[in-house]
Amino acid sequence: MKREDWIRPYFSTHTWRFALIVFLGLLTALCASALMFTSGYLISKSSLRPENILMVYVPVVLVRTFGISRSVVHYVERLVGHDTILRILSHMRVRLYRLLEPQALFIRSRFRTGDILGMLADDIEYLQNIFMRTIFPSIVALAAYAVVIAALGWFDPAFALLMAFYIALLIFVLPALSLYVNKSRNRQLKQKRNQLYQKLTDAVLGMGDWVISGRQATFVNDYEREEAEVARIERSLSNWSKWRTFAAQGVVGAVVISMIYWAAQMFAAQAIDATLIAAFVLVVFPMMEAFLPVSDAIDKLPQYTDSLDRMAKVDQGGDEGVSKNVRKSEGAGKKGLTFGEQQVSDRAERAVDDRDSDNRKNCGNRDNCSNGNSHNNHNNLSNPDNSSLITEDLVTEDIVRAARQSAHIRIEQASYRYDQGGEMAVEELTLDIPHGKKIAVIGRSGAGKSTLLKLIQGALAPTSGAVTVNGTPAHAYAGADRIAAVVSVLNQSPHLFDTSVANNIRLGRNSASEEEIRQAARQARLDGLIESLPEGYLTPMHEAGQRFSGGERQRVALARILLQQTPVVLLDEPTVGLDPRTERELLATMFDAMADKSLIWITHHLVGVEQMDEVIFMEEGRIIMRGTHEELMKQEARYRRLYQLDRPLAIQAIEAP
Ligand SMILES: Nc1ncnc2c1ncn2[C@@H]1O[C@H](COP(=O)(O)OP(=O)(O)OP(=O)(O)O)[C@@H](O)[C@H]1O
Structure with missing residues (x-):
């Protein structure tokens, strides 16, 4: 996605609103000018003896009219402006979320928490300012420029030229100079702020380790030094801004003096009435208000560029998803859905709208993307667009329904490398996992599990x-957002949300009844514990979360998965960090509850592998040993040794003859 795609599409979706905002902005400036013009005339006329009362009465009415209309038009302009910008902002946030969400599996390796916070907080805000502080004021200033010069030209073309020069200083020369002087400072400021975000989030995440190492002072000093650097850049920007304001006010002064001189000359030449001298001079001030903000508006461009670059990096590839997304601009949020419903609804919407771009994104940073379909399961496509188009169409409702009943996973000569030209993370892997088969995957860190x-x-x-499920590529299910119907995952530290225990389990299936939730909790052997809580299933998790042990938290996650009713469950070291007894009990519950499912279980421990149909041992992305536990115990001395090492001493002692 190009960086302009965060801005340009909104012009076509909000054309009329944008035109209205600019029109109202110009009208506000014209009402303010008319107010000052009639006021100047009224003051001058009142100081002379008017020919008749109407000469004063009409300007009085006009002053009131312009005074009121200026405020009303300005108010409406703000109203329409903010309404439009908030719509855009809400759409941008939803869009950013939708871009990030499919990358959730990689989020830790691709983005730093500080980057994401920076994007959500700062970058979106900057993008909002592009419209409010830069685009609209600049267009209004240009329109006002044209109106002022045309109006003055009607009186005196030569003087109009002089004014054109002065105003050009304000809306072209000063902004360009300011942009030139501040370009690197503004960019630096934005980058330093981003770094501070990263540093702070990093420190907060690792706070415990800072304290343990006794080096908090080092961190605080370091952070304060960087903060001081940000403050220094801000100061230099502020100093420049003062000088720029001073120069701009100097130009305004020159405009006022020129206007006084010109109006006096016009009066002397009897081209205008004496009462119009003050009117012409006073009109300068409101008009200048339309021109003065331009420098500040243009000054911010480098900050916007930086934000746009960072946002564009989130989604490299899939550019046509953008305009589709924008067309749905008022999508999420307005339906007043509950937490779970909103998620389901978002998923459904995204499945329709974003799958092109999501697929492309999955393929985007790879040298080529493999694709398969029922006719050609080994088709490597170097063009990611083709890949997404073909795979997306593969996953019909019938295919998903069939896969939910019975999923046969086949991995055929599959290899994967993360970086072009880098090492293969897995290499020529072949595995057959018919429905209900249970596999343990063992290997050192970095083996490719x-x-x-x-x-x-x-x-x-x-x-x-x-890699196929019932003959359809697994990434086609993911691309069509249907993989969660077939495969669920229990990992090392499932997140418990700050809502009730029941809602945390319900995350597995939003439509589950209370009885089904209880049934899942029973299967996860969690019912006794939940019922002993003060509010049972309605107990808030922030309280119960602290009360739950590691094993119990895993049981909540297990109940979630049981509710999800997928035929395949991936277990990514779910017992890490548990004591041996809890580990055995949890494994027993898991294997019992998931007896009819396919299990692919990553484990560093060999405890429990006896219950698996196949054990595979990976090293450097390849399978180096495979077989049933019994076969490996018989044939592989290394496996035998590892198994013995991994068994608690007490069990070995009991088993010893
Ligand atoms: N996002 C990534 N970008 C680049 N390389 C990666 C990425 N994720 C993993 N790798 C590399 O791929 C290889 C396999 O990693 P993988 O995470 O699959 O191993 P693992 O067996 O699961 O390790 P662990 O048990 O520590 O989780 C490693 O060399 C790793 O450095």
């Missing part, structure tokens, strides 16, 4: 080879 899970989940498309 998580990559394998991401391939099965369809979050990654293989660089070569194929």
Whole structure:
């Protein structure tokens, strides 16, 4: 996506509103000028003896009319402006969320928390300012420029030229100079602020470790030094802004003096009445108000560019999704849905709107994306667009319905590399996982286990080879946003949301009845604990979350998954950090509750692998040992050793003859 795509589409979707805002802005400036003009005339006329009362009475009425209309028009302009901008802003936030959400699996490796906070807080705000502080004021200033010069030209073309020169200083020369002087400072300021966000979030996430290492002071000093640097840039910008204001006011002074001189000359030449001298001079002030903000508006351009660049990086690829998204501008949020419903609704909308761009994004940073369909399961497409178009159409309702009943996963010669030209994270992997089969995947850190899970989940498309569910590529399910119907994941630290225990379980299936939630909790052997809580299933999680142990939290997540009713469950080291007894109990519950499902279980421990149909051992992206537990115990000395090492001493002692 190009950076302009965060701005340009809104021009076509809000053309009339934008035109209305500019028109009202210009009308406000004209009403203010007319107010000053009639006031100047009225004051002068009242000081002389008017020929008749109407000569004063009419200007009095006009002063009131312009005074009131200026305020009313200005108010309406603000109203329409803010309404439009808030609509755009809300759409931008939803859009950013939708771009980030499909990348949730990679979010930690691709973005820093500070970057995401910066994008959500600062960047979107800057984009909002592009319209409010830069585009609208600049267009109004240009329109006012044309009106002023045309009006003065009607009286005196030579003087109109002089005024054109003065105003050009304000709306062209000073902004250009300011942009030139401040360009690097503004950019630096934005980047330093982003760095501060990153540093702060990093420090907050690692606060415990800072304290343990006794180096809080180092961090605080470091942070304060960078903060002082930001303050220094802000000061230099503010100093420049003072000088610029001084210069601009100097130009305004020159305009006023020129206007007095010209009006006096016009009066001397009897071209205008004496009462119009003050009128012409006073009109300068409101008109200048339309021209003065331009410098400040243009000054901010480097900050916008930086924000646009960062937002554009979120979604490289998939540019046509943008205009589609914008057309749905008032999409999310207005339906007043509950938490769960909103998520489901968002997913459904996104499934329709964003799948092109999401698919393309999944493929975007790869050297090529593998694609398969029922005719050609090993088709490597170097063109990601083709990939998304073909895969998207593959996943029909019938296919998903069939996969929910029975999912046969086939991994055929699948390889994947994250970076072009880099090492393969998994290489020529072949696995057959018919419905109900249970596999344990073991291997050292970096062996490629998580990559394998991401391939099965369809979050990654293989660089070569194929990963299919019932013959359809897994990433096609993910691209069509239907993978959650087939595959669920239980990882090391599932997040418990700050809502009731029941809602946390309900996350598995929004439409689940209370009885189904209870049933899932029973299967996860959690019912006794929940019923002992003060408000049972309605107990808020922020309280219960603290009360729940690691094993119990995993059981909540297990209940969620049971509710999700997927035929395939990926277990990504769900027992890490639990004591051996809790680990065994949790594994027993899991295997019992998921007896009819396919399980792909990543584990560093060999405890419980006896219950698996196949154990595979990965190293450097390849499978180096595979078989049932019994086979490996018989044939592989290394496996035997690892198994013995991994068994708690107490169990070994009991088993010893
Ligand atoms: N997002 C990424 N970008 C680039 N390389 C990656 C990324 N994720 C993983 N890798 C690399 O791919 C290889 C396999 O990583 P993977 O996470 O699949 O291993 P793993 O066996 O799951 O490790 P662990 O047990 O530590 O989670 C590693 O060399 C890793 O550095």
